[in-house]
Structures are given as structure tokens and as C-alpha cells.
Amino acid sequence: MKKNLGLVHSCANRFRGRFIEYDDLFSAGCVGLLKAIDGFDENRGIMFSTYAVPAILGEMKRLFRDGGALKVSRSLKDLSMKTIRERERYMKEFSREPTLSELAEILEVSMETVVEALNVSIPPMSLTLQDEDGESQLDVPIDVIDDRIADTISLNEVINTLDSQDKQLILLRYYQNKTQSETAAVLGMTQVQVSRREKKLLQKLRIKLSG
Structure with a gap:
């Protein structure tokens, strides 16, 4: 369970400033995490984070429905x-x-x-x-963010499995909005090499995210 607590923290941070203590959000999220662990079936072909985030968010939202936010x-x-x-x-x-x-x-x-x-x-x-x-x-008004949070957490989880150079390539291209030429200069590659490697990485990430 400990290695998945990052999912709980990521979800809890989305509800900061909504008049419920962070510790209460975290505790509720841990309940959701335990439920997700009990119900997860790896044979379904989905990542655990994709399955767990809705359960974690559900327990946090329960605090609001039960009047915690008031x-x-x-x-x-x-x-x-x-x-x-x-x-x-x-x-x-x-x-x-x-x-x-x-x-x-x-x-x-x-x-x-x-x-x-x-x-x-x-x-x-x-x-x-x-x-x-x-x-x-x-x-209490709550944004409909379950799918977005799940996708973001799953994507970060997959990116972290890449080696350091591949991870830096993705970060430069899609988080820092660098061009392929600018990315090539940082990584000591040619623009053509970056283009080819980027296509392979995107295909690899799609496969992992789809389970």
C-alpha cells in the first residue's frame, strides 16, 4: 500500500482550500485506496492507478456530501x-x-x-x-475532474518508467513546449533522431496507458 500513497496525495491536493483539513482528505483517500486494492484485478488489463483514482476521489467527495465542507x-x-x-x-x-x-x-x-x-x-x-x-x-460544488486526474496520474506513472534521456525528451517536448530542434540541441541529438525517437516513445506510452 505504501508505494501507492502518492496517488492519495495527488488526489488530496486537488481539494486543498475547500474547507476540509488535508489530513481528513488524506485519511478518506486511504480508505478509497484500500477498497481499490481489495477490488483490483490485474487481469482486466488496466493500470492500478486508473482503477484506484476514482475510488480514492469517491471517498474524498463523501466528506463533502456528508457536510464536511460546511x-x-x-x-x-x-x-x-x-x-x-x-x-x-x-x-x-x-x-x-x-x-x-x-x-x-x-x-x-x-x-x-x-x-x-x-x-x-x-x-x-x-x-x-x-x-x-x-x-x-x-x-458543495466540486469540479468533474475524476477522468482528468486519473489520466494525468497514469501518464506521470508511465513517464517515470522511461530511462532518463527518454523522459527528458518527453518533458522538453510536451511539458516545456520545446521544438524538435531545440530538444535535439539539449540532448545532443539531431532533429531527425529526436523525431524518430519521439514517435517510438509516443507509441510505447499509448500501449502502456491502454493496458
């Missing part, structure tokens, strides 16, 4: 109400929205604290259809 300290709630009052007062007096820096100066707090206080005042959004009683569940 557990805000009393001091932050009070500051949120004060921020709203000052914002409304400013708008009446100057006929425009105050900037974050102006609110921060009025409240004598940092701009980051103002942002946090304003986020508390944003109402939850219903992400589910109405049930048979005509009521909707209230969930």
Missing part, C-alpha cells in the same frame, strides 16, 4: 458576515464593488482571509436532481 469555524463565519456587511456598505457609498485589497484594508486582514470569508458566504449548489418528494440534495 464545518466552518465560528470566527470565520463572523468574519464572513462582517465582510458582506462592509461590502454592501461600500457599494452603497461608492456605487461600485470594492476590490479585495480595499476590503482587506477595511477589515484589517489579509486578502487571502477575505477570499476565504467570501467563499464561506457562497451557498451550496444542488448537484442532484430532485427526489420523489420534490427535494434536492445540497452538495
Whole structure:
């Protein structure tokens, strides 16, 4: 399990700043990881990370559905109400929205604290259809990022299996947006060699990612 904890950290980092402690996110992710380990079948022909990430994210999202994201300290709630009052007062007096820096100066707090206080005042959004009683569940807005996270983590995992020169070639071409000629100069290769090697590497990565 220890070697897969990086998956949990990668997923938990996506939810930073959403009013749930990182340790709580990590703990929930570990539960999802254990479930993934129990249910994974390597004979299915998919990478473990591709299978595990949705399970890890599912446990983290459960914290939000269970109300974890609404557990805000009393001091932050009070500051949120004060921020709203000052914002409304400013708008009446100057006929425009105050900037974050102006609110921060009025409240004598940092701009980051103002942002946090304003986020508390944003109402939850219903992400589910109405049930048979005509009521909707209230969930905290969460981006639909499961597939993107799974793809990114799986890709990074596969790239890390390459030797150092091949890994550098991919990083230069697709992460630093270098041309083939610029990449060739860095790696001490010709542009033709880079082109040929790049095609082989992309084919190799596609095969690994497809299982």
C-alpha cells in the first residue's frame, strides 16, 4: 500500500482550500485506496492507478456530501458576515464593488482571509436532481475532474518508467513546449533522431496507458 500513497496525495491536493483539513482528505483517500486494492484485478488489463483514482476521489467527495465542507469555524463565519456587511456598505457609498485589497484594508486582514470569508458566504449548489418528494440534495460544488486526474496520474506513472534521456525528451517536448530542434540541441541529438525517437516513445506510452 505504501508505494501507492502518492496517488492519495495527488488526489488530496486537488481539494486543498475547500474547507476540509488535508489530513481528513488524506485519511478518506486511504480508505478509497484500500477498497481499490481489495477490488483490483490485474487481469482486466488496466493500470492500478486508473482503477484506484476514482475510488480514492469517491471517498474524498463523501466528506463533502456528508457536510464536511460546511464545518466552518465560528470566527470565520463572523468574519464572513462582517465582510458582506462592509461590502454592501461600500457599494452603497461608492456605487461600485470594492476590490479585495480595499476590503482587506477595511477589515484589517489579509486578502487571502477575505477570499476565504467570501467563499464561506457562497451557498451550496444542488448537484442532484430532485427526489420523489420534490427535494434536492445540497452538495458543495466540486469540479468533474475524476477522468482528468486519473489520466494525468497514469501518464506521470508511465513517464517515470522511461530511462532518463527518454523522459527528458518527453518533458522538453510536451511539458516545456520545446521544438524538435531545440530538444535535439539539449540532448545532443539531431532533429531527425529526436523525431524518430519521439514517435517510438509516443507509441510505447499509448500501449502502456491502454493496458
